[in-house]
Amino acid sequence: MTDQQRRFVSTNRRVREDRRFVAGAGRYVADLDMPGTLHVALVASTAPAARILGIDASEALAMEGVVDVLTGEELSAAVTPLMNGLDTPLVRRFPLAVGQIRYAGEWVAAVVAESRALAEDAAEKVRVRTEALPFVIDAEAALEPDATPVHPEHGSNLLLDRTFDWGPVAEDFAAAEERLSLRVTWGRNSTVPIETFGVIARWNPWEEMLDVWASIQMPKYADQIARALKLPGNAVRVHYDVDVGGSYGVKRGIKHTVLVAYLARKLGRPVRLIEDRLENMRAGDAQGPERIFDIDVAFDRDGTVRSMKMRALDNAGAYAGRAPFQLGKPIGAIVGPYRIGSVQYRAMSVTTNKAVQEAVRGFGQAPTNYAIETMMDRVAAHLGIDRLELRRRNLIRAEEFPYTIPSGSTYDSGDYHTVIDKVLAHADYEALKAERDRLRAEGLCAGIGIAACLEPSGGNSSFEPLLNEKNRTSTWMEGSRVTIDALGFVTVAIHTTSSGQGHETLAATVVGEELGIDPDRIRVTRPDSLSSLPGNSPVGSRMAIMLGGAAARAARNLKRQLVAIGAHAMGIDPDTASYEAGTITAPDGRSIGWDELVDIGHRRFHDLPSGTNPGLTASFIQQVPTGVALPKDGKVQMYPCYSFEFHLVLMAFDPVLAKPEIRRYVIGHDCGTVINPHIVRGMTLGGIAHGIGAALLEEFTYDEGGQLMTQSFLDYLMPSSHEVPSVEIVHHCTPSPLTEFGQKGSGESGYLGAPAAISGAVQDALSPWGVTVDKLPLRMSTISDTIADAETAA
Amino acid sequence: MKPAQFDYARPKTVEEACGILAADMDARVLAGGQTLVPMLAMRLSRPSVLVDITRIAGLQGIACSDDTVEIGAVTRQAAALASEVIRAEVPLLAKALRHVGHPPTRCRGTVGGSVAHGDPSAEIPLAVTVLGAEIVFVGEDGEEERFAPEDFFIGPMLTTAPMGGLLTRLVFPRRAAAPTGTGFREVASRRSDYAFASAGAQVVLNADGTCAEARLGIGSVGDTPVAVDISGLSGTRLTAQDIRGAVVEALSDLETVDDLHATASYRKRAAVRLAELALAEARDDALEQAG
Structure with a gap:
């Protein structure tokens, strides 16, 4: 057609x-008005790790309007542990802490009352007696042999440590003319929707039916509820006609749901839990990947990148959940848009005493793209080759599709060179460089950032059987x-x-x-x-x-x-x-x-x-196009379709104040056939705003005492309309041969490349001082201090 | 995020308000509520009674006398920002107000509330400090008590506000007839965040274009907004070198600390840079008036 x-x-x-x-x-979960509804507030842990010696709820229960106080001990006896993606059965997770607290903010008890305000009043009266335990916050520290395991039963903090060798890595490294190593760090950011997670559960004993209304975005939600509560699958009815006020991956409130569903059955009344911002930020279990990448790259003097060894160490937080799978999805685009012939990839996930990591837009792809693109910039700098030219020499060419990468995925289609050409022509790249140089002459720091990356789309779940052999999922x-x-x-x-x-x-x-x-x-x-x-x-x-x-x-x-x-x-x-x-x-x-x-x-x-x-x-x-085979020899076809985006950014800032200002933002975007242009545009602009946050502002920061410092929008800094520039979108369409209309995915666009491009622009702006930046978010204060230190040293 | 229980009072007169405040140590004044209400929601503030002063007659409005401009404490920041009188007669305050929060918060937030709260990074207290405005309280006995900024702001969110007293108005000096330029600069992560450093400056020129008077204040960096002595600029032509020399010397012993978002060294360098920029802006503004 x-x-x-x-x-x-x-x-x-x-x-x-x-x-x-x-x-x-809109009709959101908090808008639903059900007669007789009870409200939940949580008693949160103040310590990052502690043994629970006792919970005294007598004072709370004596208050008028307070109906129940639920502890982890009671709940865990009645429900099965929440779903765990990996085969780590001793890393058990329940909606409330059982016996041991594993992060500051973790829910220790749930107070049920006639109103939310009463529940909060009563939550303050619940006395939790604890004995402090050692804790670990940093992923590398968690790996140390003497580190205290977050789950003593599991024996260590290591959830996952898999090394994949795809192609002749050793030979390619031996044959390459040059190599270099780098480390980059992706800070713990997330998507933080304005609507927090909320859920209402109602049990009808005459129908033996659990009805659930929730602000949810999660596969197999009803199945997970039924399994946890040991109910037949047909006794759980999730109502999908509820508007969800933003998610981008994180609205996975299974622990909230199991909690209120248990209470609804126990108490015989509808029970609702709408997270407030504090509950959401510190214990909504909705923080994103936090990752250290160590990369060795082998390349020739003409710029050909032959091989890459990447170790990704991810801080999963206190429980496993699906977080480790976010190391698996990027395997489907582990070489980005480049013809890299062989790859060694070591995926490591560790537990720490931080809040639990959840799926975030791109499911691990944005951090990986940031690592790959920073690597390409470093190779270019090492060889003295223009960053664009280096990319051009390595990009997969249009005539090479379908193109199979070393890790086993076949890219369906693309025309990367043309997209880049269109962006450069639109932006007038030479003029943009002249503008950067003019800004520099004015005494400003000015830099151009570029990022070329892929958006794997059409989500199957091939990373599940790849990382957990007991999982035989081959349809999604x-x-x-x-x-x-x-x-x-x-x-x-x-x-x-x-x-x-x-x-x-x-x-x-x-x-x-x-x-x-x-x-x-x-x-x-x-x-x-x-x-x-x-x-x-x-x-x-x-x-x-x-x-x-x-x-x-x-x-x-x-x-x-x-x-x-x-x-x-x-x-x-x-x-x-x-x-x-x-x-x-x-x-x-x-x-x-x-x-x-x-x-x-x-x-x-x-x-x-x-x-x-x-x-x-x-x-x-x-069925997912291409998604039929289980992994073989550590290789698998991950998502079927591959959208492409190319970011070009000009930034400028005062060398002392270092407030990064985006002067120009152009993105070339190819998601195949666009079904609705307004929707794709909105997703792309929103994704770029999200990426600006990840690059410059947003981080869930824990202090040395294991306390979350960024518990509200006062300190967790989301970009506002002042920080998000107007973005120029250059369209291109390479239809997918695998889909009905040639469409590919677009829901993660922008976020996947913006952090890499912005980091690259800051790096370019700092090039006159010969310093490097390698950690996101790039705080103003860090940029300014880096320049000041370089000037002092000079 | 539901406030702990509190009582609510809405007095009609200053006298009535002061009576409630004097009778109860844990009573708190509610004006625009842009800081207090979020603190209530997070239970960081747990007053016994909120004394809503927004309906008291006479606490709102802007009046000009021979030497001064008086601003009622409950005057909304948006109203002050829109005021021709303030723009003409207290231009530094007009510039500072543009940086206060954002339009929705300025519609509720009050000029007096910001001063009474005493946040060291707030813009209105900085303008008050640079210009030496008077902070006027009325006590339970109905007597007025006037404070100079340096006697009023004594620490982060810490002031010498009298017990049982109510901040009723601010008295700013009117600008001089001679060319008077102002500059206000700040830097923050995002437009409406608490500033890492801020600087307000005002210069008055002599007929020959030299500096007759220069004022500078720094916000956000220390425990309070501070007025900085840069009288050494008087008599100079306010060249970039003049300004730089004076600022670097004046700010050499600025004390500050690291926090989550910024290091102390960054704040200090930023303060110097912003002070230079604010003074240069003030000079250019004044020169333009001088023609």
Whole structure:
């Protein structure tokens, strides 16, 4: 299908969800008003590590309006441990600390009361007697043989230590003319949505049904709840018709959910927990990767990068969860957009006494891209080759696709050189360099940053079997159903919550495209989990591909029924009939219209072709394109589709004040066929803002005493409209051969390359002093001190 | 983030407010609430009673006399920023106000509230300090008590505000008739964050273009905003070298500490840089007026 033939896909149609959000008419979990609801507040640990000697809740329980105080001891006896991705069965995690506290802020007890304010008052009255234990905050310290294990039963802090050798690494290093080593550090940032996590659970003993409403973005949520509470799968009903106020990966409140679900069953009333900002920041278990990269790179004097050894040491925090998998996903793009022939990758994950790490936009890809791109800058500097030229010499060329990288993934398509050419032409790269030099002559620090990187998309979960042999997952399907009602109106069902990705617009657009019907006339619904087709939620930059594919193909199945009905009515072979905007036309020009087709489908069984079901409905369950094989020899096809982005940034700052100012930001973006341009633009701009935060501002910082210093937006610094510049987006489209319309993923764009580009720009600005920066976030004070130290030394 | 329990009082007169404050050590004044309300929500402040002074007649407004401009304590920062009188007669305060929070917080935040809170990185206390404005309290007995800034700000969020007294107004000197230039600079992580360092400056020129009077204050770096003696600039032409020499000498013994977001050495260098920039801005402003 070419662009010219498309009526709705890629056109500038408004995003249907925006109307209710802009009008303030979204329906979030905190908006739900259920009679008789009880409220939860948490008793948080003040110590980073301690043995719990006793919990005295008598004073709290004596207060009027206080209904219950739940401890980890009671809860852990009733529920199974929360899901653990790796095969580390002795790293057990429950919603409340059991016996031992493992990070400051960890929930020790839950207070249930008639109002949230009362619950908070009572939480202050719960007395927790503890005995302090040694703790460890730093990932490298946690690796030391004498380090205290966060989980003594597990025996050490090491959760994962896997080394992969892909290709002739030793030979390539031996043959290379040059090599260098570098270390870069990615600070512990995250996505911090304005809406914190919230959940309401209600137990109906007469139906034996647990109903759950939550601000959730998580695969297998209902399954995990049922398993933890030892309920049948069909006794848990998650309501997906709840708006989610932002997530970008982190809205995975399984511990919150198990907690309130247990309480709802125990107390016989709806129970709700809406995190406040303090609970969210220190114990929402929603902080992101924190990673030290040690890289050796082997290359030739002409700039050819032959091989790379990368060790990634990740600080998972106090429990395992899915955090270690964030070291696995980047294996699918471990060489970035470059032809690097062999790679050694050592993935290490350790526990420390910090809050638990959760999935964050890109699932580990943004830190890895930062490491790869910094490496490319260093190689260029070492050889005295222009950074752009070095990249050009190593980029995979358009004619080389599909291109299989050493770790086993095949990149579907791309045209990296053309995207870069378009960005350079748009930005007038020579003029940009002249502008940088003019700013320098004015006495400012000025630098240009570049980053070229990939967004693997279409999320399968191949890192699970790769890093845990007991896990045999080879599908990560998504389903959709399309129905034409007896009045002839079309409804599409999607089976997940959305946190701003515009899935209603996506589904309506592709179904409208297939059926030739105006998408604005198509209804999109979200059945609850028990009425849903199988799916895996909007993670891994997958929904344009997976939900888009499922909805389009469900619509195509339905269209096939319409064609069969129409052909039968006209007495012709269905293969000779044509479908156009709801009308079936025979080769001789006769036609049969929508109303007639609907009438036959819904009322006239006698007019249906034999073997056709009455009623007009069809569904499709989409398997991830390429996602069928289990790993072999440490290699696997990770995500199927690869979007590309190229960032070009000009920054300037005063050498003393060092407040980085972005003077120009241009991004070239190729996510294949764009289904809705407004949505892709929004994701890209939001991702860049997020990346600016990661590069310059945002960090969950712990002090030497193990206390979180950044517990609110006072100290956890999110970029505001003042810090985010206007961004110029240069589009390019290399369709994916693997998807319905050629679409690829876009939900992580911007964030994946912005930190690398900004760091590169600061590095370029500091080049006159011969100093390097190698840690994110790059604080103003650090930049200024680095310059001052260099001047003192000189 | 629900406040601990408190009582709420909304007195109609200063006298009534002072009565409540004097009777209860744990009573706190609520003006714009832009600092206090978040502190209540985090239970960092647990007053017994909040005394809402925003409905007291006579605490709002800006009035100009022969020598002074008086600003009622409950005057919203946004109103002060929009005031022609302040722009014309207290131009340094007008410049400082632009850096206070952001538009939504300025619509609620009050001029007096910021001074009473005494945050060393706040812009209004810095302008008060540079200009030597008077801080006027009314006590329980109805008597006025006036404070000079250096006697009022004594530590971070620590002032000599009298027990049972209510800050009612600020009295700023009107600018001189001679060319009077001002400059205000600060640096922070983000536009509306607490500044790492800030500098306010005002210079008055003689008819021959030399400096008649120079004032400088530094905020955010020490425990309080500090007025810095740069009288050595008087008589000079305020060249870049003049300014640099005076600033470096005046700020040589500035004391400060590291925190999460900035090192002490950074704050000190930034203070010097901002002081230079603020004085240069003030000089250029004054020269423009001189024609």
